Amino acid sequence: MKLFKCQNCGQVLYFENTRCESCGLQLGYLSRAMTISALQPDGAQFHALAAPDQPARLCDNAGHDACNWLLDAGGTTTLCLACRHNRTIPDLTVPLNLARWQKLERAKHHLFYSLLRLKLPLANRIDDPVHGLAFDFLADAPDAAAPKVMTGHDNGLVTIALVEADDAEREKRRTQMGEPYRSLLGHFRHEVGHYFWDVLVRDGGRLEDCRALFGDDTRDYAAALQAHYQNGPPADWQAHYVSHYASSHPWEDWAETWAHYLHIVDTLEMASAFGITVQPRISRDETLQAVIDLDPYETADMTTIIDAxxxxxxxxNSLNRAMGQPDLYPFVISPAVMTKLSFVHDVIRNRPAP
Structure with missing residues (x-):
């Protein structure tokens, strides 16, 4: 993610902002230009100051305070590029559902920023009714005895349990499952990793290469997960996997590695936008020093990315500890994990042309 600024007054903006706090102009995200733009109203549409010759209008989900993305004013669709991937949204007449869905949409739009920056193929269920990427945001049934919604992926359909947007519930699940990190954005990044395994690995000619690193994906998936939850990860899992859940099955290893790849490139882009330099005064160890001035979305060498x-x-992590908070990134990138991250990087950059 990068920083944005208001074209009218120069105020620095967040990706999620809908109005400039300095000059008061409404804001919208132009996905084609990949920038936040200040908007001048013109009837039912807007002139985006970042693209004044392209009249725009807001996505319909802006009416629910769930989206700030723009569409071409002359188009026929009413939903933005990201919202067109929604298949099911919860009953928004229930205030709690609306509040939770808004949080999920903020995370999903952040995900789509990265997917677009990486120029990944993004067919929705209208473009491809069988294999397109789609999202179901589902609330648990009122009956407490009914089965709970499970977050997961099935052939391009990502189901997100609405309750994950409840901070207390998500923290409870994080603790119960022994996870050092659990976030809404992390869920989205992980689950779309399964989708892109289908698209880029299985259907992209990289299956045997992937199996050589991640293992045999034909292993019984349900049995592997059951064994993982019963027995836990192997004692030396940190030497081979980015998380203990990644050790459960090659599909989960890929999805966890994919998610961490997105964590890394997106955070580094923001660090670069701030011009961050890391140079501990107490040590001359070059492995602890970095001038972060790269564009990780365009960097060819994964080693350069990890070196930053x-x-x-x-x-x-040191700053978080000074605030009494857990490490922001509580993971170890071993040589084996580095090799897997490099493979993900290569698959994304060198996929076959559509």
Missing amino acids: WLPLTFAM
């Missing part, structure tokens, strides 16, 4: 990432995470 490791000093940054050391600094971020």
Whole structure:
């Protein structure tokens, strides 16, 4: 993610902002230009100051305070590029559902920023009714005895349990499952990793290469997960996997590695936007030093990305500890994990042309 600024007054903006706090102009995200734009109203549409010759209008979900993305004013669709991937949304007449869905949409739009920056194929269920990427945001049934909604992926359909947007419930699940990190954005990044395994690995000619690193994906998936929850990860899992859940099955190893790849490149882009330099005064160890001035979305070499990432995470974790908070990035990138991250990087950058 990068920083944005208001074209009218120069105020620095967040990706999620809908109005400039300095000059008061409404804001919207132009996905084609990949920028936040200040908007001048013109009847039912807007002139985006970042693209004044392209009249725009807001996505219909802006009416629910769930989206700030723009569409071409002359188009026929009423939903933005990201919201067109929604298949099911919850009953928004229930205030709690609306509040939780708004949080999920903020995370999903952040995800789509990265997917667009990486120029990944993004067919929705209208473009491809069988294999397109779609999202179901589902609330648990009122009956407490009914089965709970499970977050997961099935052939391009990502189901997100609405209750994950409840901070207390998500923290409870994080603790119960022994996870050092659990976030809404992390869920989205992980689950779309399964989708892109289908698209880029299975259907992209990289299956045997992937199996050589991640293992045999034909292993019984349900049995592997059951064994993982019963027995836990192997004792040496940190030497081979980015998380203990990644050790459960090759599909989960891929999805966890994919999610961490997105964590890394997106955070590094923001660090670069701030011009962050890491240079501990107490040590001359070059592995703890970095001038973060790269565009990780365009960097060809994964080693260059990790050489910036490791000093940054050391600094971020130290700052969090100074605030009495857990490490921001409580993971170890072993040589084996580095090799897997490099494979994900290669698959994304060198996928076959559509």
